[in-house]
Amino acid sequence: MNMKSSANSISEELQAFSDLARDFAARELVQQREENDRYPFGELFTQSIKNAGVVGFFGANLPAEYGGVGMVASALAPVLENLSMADASMACIVFTNAAAIEIINQAARETDCAKIYRFIGGPDAKPVAFHSFTCLEEIDMPRADAKGIISGRLNFIALAEFARYAVIPAENPDGAISYYLVDLNDGGVAKTGPVYSLGLHACPAADLSFNKVPGTLIGNPGHGEIYFKAMQSHLSIGAAAISLGIMKGSFIEAFEYTKERFQGGRQIINWSEVRMLLANMAIEAQVGESCLASACRGNESGDNGWEYSARAAAIHIGELACRATVDGVQLLGGNGYMKDYGQEKRMRDAKQVQCLLGMAPVRKIDYIGRIIDESE
Amino acid sequence: MSRIRLSRKDKKMFLARDPKIADTMSSLVSHYQLPKATAMYKEIDHVVALARKFNDEVVKPAYKEIDLEVSKNNDYLCWDFIKKANEWGLYTLFLPKMFGGGGINMIAMYPFVEEIASVCVGLSNVIGVHYLGVATLSASWNVRLINKIFREVKKGERSGNPCLISLAITEPEAGTDVEETLLVDRARLGTFAKKVEGGYVVNGRKIFISNGHVSTWHMLICYSDKKNPSENTVMLAVKNGTRGFSFGHHEKKMGQKSCVASELIFEDCFIPDEYICIDSDDVPKNASKTRVEVIQQVIDYVVSSTRAGVAAFAVGAARGAYETALEYARTKKVGGSLLINHQWAQSMLSEMYKNVSMGRAGYMESAYANALHGMIKSLYKPYLFYVNRWLPRWYFTMISPLLGLKAVTRLFRNINFYWYPKESAQVSSGWASLVKFACTDLGIENSQMAVELMGIDGCRHDIGSEKFLRDAKLLQIYEGTNQLNRMNLFKELVGRDMPEVQIF
Numbered sequence: 001m002n003m004k005s006s007a008n009s010i011s012e013e014l015q016a017f018s019d020l021a022r023d024f025a026a027r028e029l030v031q032q033r034e035e036n037d038r039y040p041f042g043e044l045f046t047q048s049i050k051n052a053g054v055v056g057f058f059g060a061n062l063p064a065e066y067g068g069v070g071m072v073a074s075a076l077a078p079v080l081e082n083l084s085m086a087d088a089s090m091a092c093i094v095f096t097n098a099a100a101i102e103i104i105n106q107a108a109r110e111t112d113c114a115k116i117y118r119f120i121g122g123p124d125a126k127p128v129a130f131h132s133f134t135c136l137e138e139i140d141m142p143r144a145d146a147k148g149i150i151s152g153r154l155n156f157i158a159l160a161e162f163a164r165y166a167v168i169p170a171e172n173p174d175g176a177i178s179y180y181l182v183d184l185n186d187g188g189v190a191k192t193g194p195v196y197s198l199g200l201h202a203c204p205a206a207d208l209s210f211n212k213v214p215g216t217l218i219g220n221p222g223h224g225e226i227y228f229k230a231m232q233s234h235l236s237i238g239a240a241a242i243s244l245g246i247m248k249g250s251f252i253e254a255f256e257y258t259k260e261r262f263q264g265g266r267q268i269i270n271w272s273e274v275r276m277l278l279a280n281m282a283i284e285a286q287v288g289e290s291c292l293a294s295a296c297r298g299n300e301s302g303d304n305g306w307e308y309s310a311r312a313a314a315i316h317i318g319e320l321a322c323r324a325t326v327d328g329v330q331l332l333g334g335n336g337y338m339k340d341y342g343q344e345k346r347m348r349d350a351k352q353v354q355c356l357l358g359m360a361p362v363r364k365i366d367y368i369g370r371i372i373d374e375s376e
Numbered sequence: 377m378s379r380i381r382l383s384r385k386d387k388k389m390f391l392a393r394d395p396k397i398a399d400t401m402s403s404l405v406s407h408y409q410l411p412k413a414t415a416m417y418k419e420i421d422h423v424v425a426l427a428r429k430f431n432d433e434v435v436k437p438a439y440k441e442i443d444l445e446v447s448k449n450n451d452y453l454c455w456d457f458i459k460k461a462n463e464w465g466l467y468t469l470f471l472p473k474m475f476g477g478g479g480i481n482m483i484a485m486y487p488f489v490e491e492i493a494s495v496c497v498g499l500s501n502v503i504g505v506h507y508l509g510v511a512t513l514s515a516s517w518n519v520r521l522i523n524k525i526f527r528e529v530k531k532g533e534r535s536g537n538p539c540l541i542s543l544a545i546t547e548p549e550a551g552t553d554v555e556e557t558l559l560v561d562r563a564r565l566g567t568f569a570k571k572v573e574g575g576y577v578v579n580g581r582k583i584f585i586s587n588g589h590v591s592t593w594h595m596l597i598c599y600s601d602k603k604n605p606s607e608n609t610v611m612l613a614v615k616n617g618t619r620g621f622s623f624g625h626h627e628k629k630m631g632q633k634s635c636v637a638s639e640l641i642f643e644d645c646f647i648p649d650e651y652i653c654i655d656s657d658d659v660p661k662n663a664s665k666t667r668v669e670v671i672q673q674v675i676d677y678v679v680s681s682t683r684a685g686v687a688a689f690a691v692g693a694a695r696g697a698y699e700t701a702l703e704y705a706r707t708k709k710v711g712g713s714l715l716i717n718h719q720w721a722q723s724m725l726s727e728m729y730k731n732v733s734m735g736r737a738g739y740m741e742s743a744y745a746n747a748l749h750g751m752i753k754s755l756y757k758p759y760l761f762y763v764n765r766w767l768p769r770w771y772f773t774m775i776s777p778l779l780g781l782k783a784v785t786r787l788f789r790n791i792n793f794y795w796y797p798k799e800s801a802q803v804s805s806g807w808a809s810l811v812k813f814a815c816t817d818l819g820i821e822n823s824q825m826a827v828e829l830m831g832i833d834g835c836r837h838d839i840g841s842e843k844f845l846r847d848a849k850l851l852q853i854y855e856g857t858n859q860l861n862r863m864n865l866f867k868e869l870v871g872r873d874m875p876e877v878q879i880f
């Protein structure tokens with residue numbers, strides 16, 4: 001199996017970006033994985049986050065005129081996949097920021113968003129906070145008045161702990177949803193401490209409450225749902241890539257371990273029951289890779305209906321990763337359950353990553369809903 | 377009865393075919409073989425109610441906090457909880473009355489641990505794993521030591537200083553191998569007991585020992601001969617404070633954080649003869665079973681009862697995940713309507729309910745198989761059952777010195793080792809493995825479904841569903857990995873009587 005990222009199957013050009021992510025992961029993430037996973041959240045890997053900005057991970061889908069790379073979503077996939085093989089937290093930071101930017105990119109197709117880009121761009125730009133783990137259907141929305149003054153609560157906003165800006169949805173007086181850019185330093189914003197969650201501890205989220213906080217409208221009023229759905233399609237590729245990276249990381253660690261570990265007088269890889277578990281993992285990773293590569297190709301060339309493969313890839317690979325990482329722990333026996341190895345974290349991360357872009361069953365119902373709508 | 381006539385011979389012939397009633401319906405068989413059902417039921421409903429009260433008053437107010445505390449400080453030990461459980465009598469509840477215990481029948485233990493696990497699997501283990509130690513000591517049928525140590529547990533209850541028992545078998549290089557006599561001779565063992573004048577000297581290391589740091593007694597399984605460990609397995613009772621015995625590090629675990637997993641270190645640790653639970657010298661040369669068969673019998677006795685316990689933990693996890701998701705679905709709105717009113721969500725919740733119910737039916741079947749065939753079967757002989765139930769405690773205290781007689785141990789060993797039919801072990805051990813892997817897989821399935829149904833809220837520690845997933849994963853690993861348990865089921869029930877079958 002190709003244990004390099006799926007970038008190879010997309011295009012040669014992306015190889016450099018993909019390699020960059022792999023080097024970055026090896027240099028910045030692997031050694032500190034356990035430390036970054038700790039509770040309570042200590043000094044987060046601030047330097048690593050800065051470095052990720054320097055190498056351009058936060059500008060991948062930011063238009064070039066605002067200091068970004070201006071790539072399509074598929075270009076981000078190898079970065080996210082490679083980062084996730086080492087530690088999916090950094091990948092989710094990059095993902096969350098890209099999701100927030102994608103909302104703005106979608107709005108920029110309809111209105112001039114230069115002002116908004118200028119807020120978030122620039123050389124010292126920090127990643128932008130976003131509700132990357134929820135979809136609009138499940139959010140208890142804050143309200144925004146006609147002037148864009150926001151009040152209410154929003155739970156689990158990723159990166160809100162250290163981001164300066166957040167892209168958030170709010171319900172307008174007419175019931176429609178719009179997106180706003182808010183300054184998290186505003187006196188009306190209150191944050192809980194980081195929410196302690198199943199996985200991705202180094203990509204913390206916070207619950208926010210807004211008390212008359214001024215928001216800058218992004219795009220057209222009432223178009224929030226349109227922007228979100230479009231973003232969801234693009235970033236589905238990213239979510240699929242993160243799940244795939246975790247799954248591959250889990251396979252690699254299990255594969256290496258089972259060659260080293262002896263039980264019953266032989267390397268455990270030589271027990272066929274162990275091989276069967278490894279085979280399932282390898283096949284799932286391979287299938288995941290093909291799904292993702294096809295979604296990336298579609299996205300790159302703008303094929304009709306590429307959104308379907310992107311969304312299906314996110315849902316399917318998300319499920320595969322949850323299953324495979326449970327076996328990934330199992331193959332290491334008791335050691336797999338311990339923090340000294342990477343497997344238990346991958347199992348937790350995979351499950352939380354499955355929530356990216358919203359509840360998986362809701363995304364499934366939405367998926368078939370689109371097909372039904374189109375057929376009518 | 378139907379009008380078709382079945383001759384006795386026909387009936388026997390048909391019933392001899394697989395699946396046999398005795399293999400697959402222990403709960404049915406128990407109707408006529410076990411003591412009066414109401415007496416047993418009364419004990420079960422008592423402990424279920426007791427567990428629910430304990431959950432309300434002790435577990436629910438503390439479990440999330442303990443989980444966080446260990447996340448902050450991995451060396452934290454939940455002594456307050458252990459003291460409470462001790463105060464409530466939970467560490468003696470299921471010990472036979474003749475050894476000073478509460479005398480509740482062991483079948484009742486399974487629904488009891490399910491109840492606790494439905495709130496916190498880790499804390500359920502803090503209680504349940506003590507009974508793993510209890511089962512190990514009991515399986516040696518060293519009645520003198522059983523009586524001594526169980527009475528110390530009772531004394532600890534009275535004095536408020538908990539006296540728990542752990543089991544130490546796993547080693548850094550040998551996990552699966554030490555659970556199975558067919559594998560242990562090929563294992564890379566590291567903990568050996570050398571026979572010396574008056575006892576054994578132990579050197580080596582045991583790892584992953586649940587409740588290690590908080591237990592007073594440790595049932596240590598080690599080997600007196602490197603070349604032939606299966607024939608030279610030794611079980612020793614090691615007490616805290618024994619020279620040469622110390623605790624190492626606490627493992628950093630994904631879940632079940634309240635239940636410490638400890639390293640135990642033995643450096644020239646001398647264990648006197650009086651603390652030998654069983655060793656190869658206890659198996660007479662002319663016995664009807666070989667040493668290996670006796671050791672396998674001891675292991676089977678232990679795991680048949682404890683694997684059903686792990687299945688009950690897992691059903692608790694599956695149920696806790698289900699109940700958390702159900703409560704959530706009743707108030708959460710998705711797409712404008714309550715989650716519980718989406719048909720797909722109702723279907724998922726039914727699936728989870730089914731998993732819990734099927735799992736419970738499974739582990740109860742295994743519990744009945746143990747009552748009919750397992751280590752505790754003698755306690756279910758009606759006369760012993762009622763003696764244990766009705767005779768006053770002082771009577772057992774009075775006869776306690778008799779239990780120290782060698783003849784008593786010999787008698788129990790004859791009954792439980794040498795007169796014990798092989799087929800009995802196949803049913804109890806096979807079923808214990810079956811429910812162990814089936815229920816623990818369901819535990820994972822339900823915990824995962826709960827997170828799917830609840831989305832990111834399901835991943836929040838403060839809401840409580842994610843912990844079931846972390847806790848449940850361990851259940852697929854310990855008490856023999858699920859892979860080993862599939863092999864054991866194959867050995868005991870699927871591939872038995874097939875001469876061409878080879879295992880391992």
Ligand SMILES: Cc1cc2nc3c(=O)[nH]c(=O)nc-3n(C[C@H](O)[C@H](O)[C@H](O)COP(=O)(O)OP(=O)(O)OC[C@H]3O[C@@H](n4cnc5c(N)ncnc54)[C@H](O)[C@@H]3O)c2cc1C
Pocket residue numbers: 261263264268271273274330331332333334335337505542543544545546548549550551552553555559583584585586587629637850853854855856857858859860880
């Ligand atoms: C938190 C925790 C608490 C524990 N508590 C206790 C305790 O209280 N007392 C105690 O003694 N032990 C305890 N254990 C140890 C536990 O029983 C072992 O972890 C378990 O038996 C597996 O052994 P291992 O970890 O060495 O894995 P290994 O045996 O190394 O297994 C690794 C993988 O190889 C597979 N494998 C190994 N051999 C074979 C084979 N022959 N055929 C097919 N597949 C095979 C396994 O299924 C597994 O997937 C605990 C473990 C943990 C994690």
